[in-house]
Amino acid sequence: MFPSFEVVPAVDMQDGQVVQLVGGERGTARTYGDPIEAAERWVDAGARTIHIVDLDGAFDGERENADAVESIVDAVDVDVQLGGGIRTADDAIGLLEAGVDRVILGTAAVETPEIVGEIDASFPGSVIVSLDAKGGEVVVSGWTEGTGLDPAEAAVRYESEGAGAILFTDVDVEGQLEGIRRAPVEAVVDSVDIPVVASGGVSTLEDVRTLEDIGASAVVVGTALYEGRFTLEAAMRE
Numbered sequence: 001m002f003p004s005f006e007v008v009p010a011v012d013m014q015d016g017q018v019v020q021l022v023g024g025e026r027g028t029a030r031t032y033g034d035p036i037e038a039a040e041r042w043v044d045a046g047a048r049t050i051h052i053v054d055l056d057g058a059f060d061g062e063r064e065n066a067d068a069v070e071s072i073v074d075a076v077d078v079d080v081q082l083g084g085g086i087r088t089a090d091d092a093i094g095l096l097e098a099g100v101d102r103v104i105l106g107t108a109a110v111e112t113p114e115i116v117g118e119i120d121a122s123f124p125g126s127v128i129v130s131l132d133a134k135g136g137e138v139v140v141s142g143w144t145e146g147t148g149l150d151p152a153e154a155a156v157r158y159e160s161e162g163a164g165a166i167l168f169t170d171v172d173v174e175g176q177l178e179g180i181r182r183a184p185v186e187a188v189v190d191s192v193d194i195p196v197v198a199s200g201g202v203s204t205l206e207d208v209r210t211l212e213d214i215g216a217s218a219v220v221v222g223t224a225l226y227e228g229r230f231t232l233e234a235a236m237r238e
Contacts, residue, residue, distance in 0.1 A: 001125060001165055001217075002049075002165070002217040002218045005216070005219075006217070006219075007047075007208060007219055008047065008048075008049045008051045008197070008219065009038075009047050009225055010051045010053065010221065010222035011038050011039050011042075011050060011053075012053045012055055013035050013053065013055060013056070013068055014065075015064075017031050017032070017033065018032040018034070018035050018226070019055065020222045020226060021174065021175050028175070030175075030223070030226070032226045035065070035068045035072065036071045036072055036075055039052075039076055040075055040076065045232040046232060046236055047078060049079040049080070049081060049218070050072065050078060050079070051081055051220045052081065052082045052083070053083050053084045054066075054069065054083070054085050056085070057084035057086070058106070058107075059144075063086070063091075064085075065084075069100070070098070073098065073099040079101040079102065080102075081100070081102035081103070081128060082095060082103060083103070083104025083128075086104070086108060087108045088108070089115050089118040092115075092119045093119060093123065096119075096122075096126055101126070102128050103119065103126060104167055105128070106132060106140055109129045109130070110138065110147055110149070111140075114161065116158060116161040124164075125164035126164060127164055128163065128164060128165045128167050128197065129161075129163040129165075131151045131154050131155060131166055132169040132171050133151045133170055133171060136151075136184075137150065137151075138150075138154055151168060151187070151188050152187040152190070155168070156191050156192060159192045164194060164195075165194055165195040165197055166188060166192060166196045166197070167199060168185060168197070168198055168199065169199040169220075170198075170200035171200060174199070174200040176201060177224060177227065177229065179201055179202075179203050179207055180200065180201040180202055180207045180210065180211065182210060185211065185214060185216060186214045189215040190215070195217035196215070197216065197218045198216040198218070198219045199219065203223075203229055204224075204230070205230050207219075208221075221235065
């Protein structure tokens, strides 16, 4: 997974459309069109992985964009990682059997940590545990509920449970195009040996370079790409 540093475009979906939220808050969405067209556009631009989040599933616990996910998996020939509304091992294994390459678990992993090992036993290395931090603690249920967990300490726990990677999202800067915060990402990167995928706040190519420099294995970029702050091709060259 991520043999070299990757810039991974995000296809976050809500009500069948690509959206980007500001600070993880409902009602702040900017809309960017059809998710299948977006995924194909990023692949044409050179993406090696597509990052999909079913925001309806993340907020409500039910995957509402399953048809769009299936269409993206069928349409692209790169890795697809999917999160949002995956609540059981059976859900995750079904998605992996259907062609999703990696599943992203947030709420389910916090509520039932052993689910990580259960999925990994059938599909080794396929589980990315999502640690979304707001105000310095891991939040779940679409970033609406605090857990009291420290992200770096939680990363260590999930590495021991069999996670193939950690997705760390700094929700406080998500979608704001004001730059990343180095320290929270660095703390998670330094705590584990498995890959850490960084997300949240990326607004410039310098942000991308910084995340690579501190040891992240990949960065998920959404708003900056959709708003044209830089191109995927430029980010990949960096």
